[in-house]
Amino acid sequence: MRVLPVGPDALLLDFGSDDDPAAAGDHAWRTLTDARATxxxxxxxxxxxxxxxxxxxxxxxxGVDVLGVRRALRAAAAGPGQPTHPPTVSIPVVYDGADLAAVAAIIGTAPDEVPDLHRHTLWQVRFMGFAPGFGYLSPAGPSGSSHPFAGVGRRPESRPRVPAGSVAIAAGYSAVYPGPSPGGWYLLGHTDIRLWDDRAEQPALLTPGTLVRFVTEGEDG
Incomplete structure (x- = not known):
């Protein structure tokens, strides 16, 4: 982990050199979140x-309490912490995406098996970006690199407009487009659930750490 200053009141923890950067970053986020709460x-x-x-x-x-940050991270590394219980959100999906056949060809399965792989995976929001309410979801737990979707990159060509509510995968992540925008992810289906409401007290439905279950439209989550 590298600790980089970002002005006088912020710092950046960079886990790019760790064996599993995503897991290290997620662990640090949870550790410091717990430290803030206490x-x-x-x-x-x-x-x-x-x-x-x-x-x-x-x-x-x-200023940033760099020693406090390091102390919290060292304490978490020295022993197991309290188990966390992140919230879970169920998102109903109609699996009618234009790229089901393309994804099936990449991973070597039948198109009708792609929705099963997607909805039988428990996903977790790792971080937010790209657009308001856009969460980058990866498979929960340590098996992300071995997931069948891990080898699915981005489409060779981006689409100039992806409809709001599109459910997609790319580069080991899944996401739901909160609004219409260009996009280069593979489309698996769509949902009517609203990901971003700027009039709400909490505008984003998804936040880092949230668990997400995709369910077939009409089924219970």
Missing amino acids: GALPTITDLVPGAHTLLVQAESGA
Whole structure:
């Protein structure tokens, strides 16, 4: 892990050199989130995870308690912490995507088996980005690199417009497009659930750490 200053009141934890950068970043995010909740890091106002990084933001003018951050991470590494119970969101999907056959060809299965692989996977939001409410989901647990979708990259050509609610996969992640936008992910289906509502107290349905179950439209989550 590298610790990089980002101005006087923030620092970036970079896990790119770790054996499993995504897992290391997720562990650090959970550890520091727990430390904030117990009051151990009172000046930290936000933790922003990325694919292989974690931005630690402090109050303006307060500076970052680098020693406190390192102390919390060392304590977590020294022994097991308390189990976390992240919220779970069920997203109903109609699996009618234009790329089902293309994904099936890449992973060597039948098109009608692709929806089963997707909905039988428990996904977890690793970080947010690209657009408001857009969560990058990877398979929960340590088996992400061996998942059948892990070898599915991006489409050779991006689409100029992907409809809102499109359920897609690319580069080991799954996502739901909160609004219409260009996109180069493989489309598996669509949902009517709203991912972003800027009038709501919490605009984003998904937040880092949330578990996501995709279910066939009409089934119970």
